Amino acid sequence: MTTTDTDEVEVLVVGAGPVGLTLACALADNDVRVRIVDKLEHWSPLSKAMTLTPRTLECFHMLGVAAECLRTGIMSRRINHYTQRGRVIGVADLAELDGEYPGLLQLSQGDTTGILDRAAADRGLTVERGRALTDIDVEGDSHRCHLRDTDGRARTVTARFVVGADGGRSRVREIVGAAFDGAEQDETFIMADVEMRGFPYHAHERHQFWLDEGTFLAVLPINGRMFRLVSTCRVATAEVDAEFVLRRFREVLRAVGLDAVTLGDPYWVSRFNPRQFIAESFRSGGIFLVGDAAHVQSPIGAQGLNTGIQDSIDLAWKLAVVLRAKAGDALLDSYHGERFPVAQALFDYNNMLSERVFGRNRWRRSRLRSQNKRLNRRAYHAAEIAKLSQFAVAYPAPTGSVPRSRVVPGRRMPTCALTSASGPFDLLRELGARRHVILAFAGAHDTVESLVGPALERYRERLGDHAFRAYTVHERVSAGQLFDMPAGPHALIDIAGRCRANLDLQLRDVVVIRPDGYVGAVADAESLSALDDFLDRLFVGQPNSVSRR
Structure with a gap:
């Protein structure tokens, strides 16, 4: 049985993870008639992507949800880098940033989704879960979207614009036929969210140990008792199970002199080969891609989810100005023009980090690792925390504009107390x-x-x-x-x-x-x-x- 929804909406958002929910909330705040659907009947409660950058927290502040995120998560001001023998190499201190959020917030992706889901409900939006997009018929400026519920019932919805926020296996991207180019790395990443007792370092800061063998150990706080451990190994992913992951982490902890640390039962264990893929275009007529539907990022830089959320903020106001003020088509083109280079630059940054962590060329790996020592130099430190915070993200300035102050077209407006x-x-x-x-x-x-x-x-x-x-x-x-x-x-x-x-x-x-x-x-x-x-x-x-x- 097919049901046709008679209410025509201005934007249909496909995918109700953090990226899609951010977009839906921002569109609602712009008085845009929006619907949001997701093929899953409930979001995942797992931690998954759990780092929110200062720039993302500013975006959440705009939507009125940053305060709840801060109450729920743990803010890490410092990232401490150590040699395998525990000597401090350098410290990235985000307290030197000029914004309201001088640190990286550790917050479970499940919690982030829940906060945004409630924010959408507060705006009168109901996420239509268990409803998958199957196809789109384009008729001029109108998009006839075919949906199928988990019970097999089919329905259609007509929308002026469609946005795919439906992840790395995006059906929206598949429908528009956008090429998705990239590669998967050979190295196996392992992660575990686990209780850890006897850890001698500050429990609210982030810690990264650089092992001589060509791997690393990252320790991220979750709640002061639970931590996320991240490392790599050169064992095929198919041969890595949960028992192997925990055994490997015990070996790495011993290697960095933390023999006294004991691990409890893990809440979540993951192993995977990092992938980096990017769509050839983030726009096809009235159909747009955001987040993982547009670009899948390696987790090594912990900026993939953040980049997707910022995609949504960029796109939301542009769609609204087109719908409300009848702005020109070039404004919609500027979404791809601004956000594609950001994703591409993050690819290059992630590739550099990968070579620094586990590159097979020992000389190049050593040279890249030596850059951590430069964190003690003021200019390098400032540039590094600008990247970590995503405050360094910039868009092309108008032709002929000459910067004459700290306020530069195409760059984030610096914080000012008024x-x-x-x-x-x-x-x-x-x-x-x-x-x-x-x-x-x-x-x-x-x-x-x-x-x-x-x-x-x-x-x-x-x-x-x-x-x-x-x-x-x-x-x-x-x-x-x-x-x-x-x-x-x-x-x-x-x-x-x-x-x-x-x-x-x-x-x-x-x-x-x-x-x-x-x-x-x-x-x-x-x-x-x-x-x-x-x-x-x-x-x-x-x-x-x-x-x-």
Whole structure:
């Protein structure tokens, strides 16, 4: 029996893991009519991918779920690197990051999924579980999606856009016929989430031992009593069972001088050959790929899930601007244009880490391992934690733009502490993956109209009142002093100009921040052309678009 759903939705999300749920929540916050389906009747409770980067936590902050993640997981500020004999080589200290989340959060993927599932329910979304996508018929701008329930009942749903968040064996990717190129490594990875007693190092930090034989031991905290152990071996995966994994970890613990450590019964054991594959395109007309459907990453860098979540945040606001403001087709093309290079760069980074850990060329492996010593050098340390945090992820800057401050188009907006009349200003929540924000750093007698008046009207006309908001930033010694307090709900206070100075901006500079927290444009009140150019780029390819020029 086939049932046809009469309600046409704007976006159908296929796959309800963390990546698909992130996308569904962000779309709902943009007032997009969205449905989300998953072929499984319940998500896996297993730990799986359990590292969330600071950049991902910022994305979760935008959706209002970061606080619950922090309550449930363990934040590791430091990654400690040791020789096989336990001598400290170097320490990556994420406390030096400028954001609200100076560490890597260990949180079970099952817990992450549960938190996002509840967030979706709070937005009125019901995940349609036990419902698999079988095919898609494309009819112009419409997609007729064929679904099959676990009881065999078939149904169809019509959607303007379809997004495949359905993992490495993506049915959506298969339907569009996107090539999925890559390779599987020979080395066998082993993991165990296990109780460990007698571990002498800090239980909330991450620890990595580099063994002379060409492997490593990583120890990641789960709850102070349970830990995840990660290592490699040169035994075929088919010959590795749970008993072998635990025996191997006992051998590795002895090799690094931790003979007194005892292991309890494991909660989860895994062994696999790492794979790295990437789709040739993340977009096919009105069909998009996110997360593992677009790129399967080696777990060695612990950034695969994070990259998928950030795919969803990038795509969500762009779909919304196209649906709500009728932005141009080029904006949808920019999803692949921005996110494909990010995934490709992560491949290269993971390959380098693999050679550092277990490369067969002993000379090259030794040379790469020696880089850990550079963590003691300030510039190298800063670059390394920028990669680990994913704050280093950047998109192409507009042609001809010249960086003149720490605020650079195409890069993450640095953290800045601003205050409103009612208390601290939460920029991430204000953005919320749904709204552009303009910050105009005012002089003594400036208003938002005097600084960005002409551009303000264009932004309001093109994006709508709900999709952007403009603030003036005023410098005062105290936010509590009522005398000559800047008026209006969109006036912010920069205490003694510290935020502006930290960002290396000048008075009367204006910054446009995209809904995903990346800088769209930087201008000054004397010339707002950069603001106009950014807005025009959103609408390139719009039918019947008229240039302002």
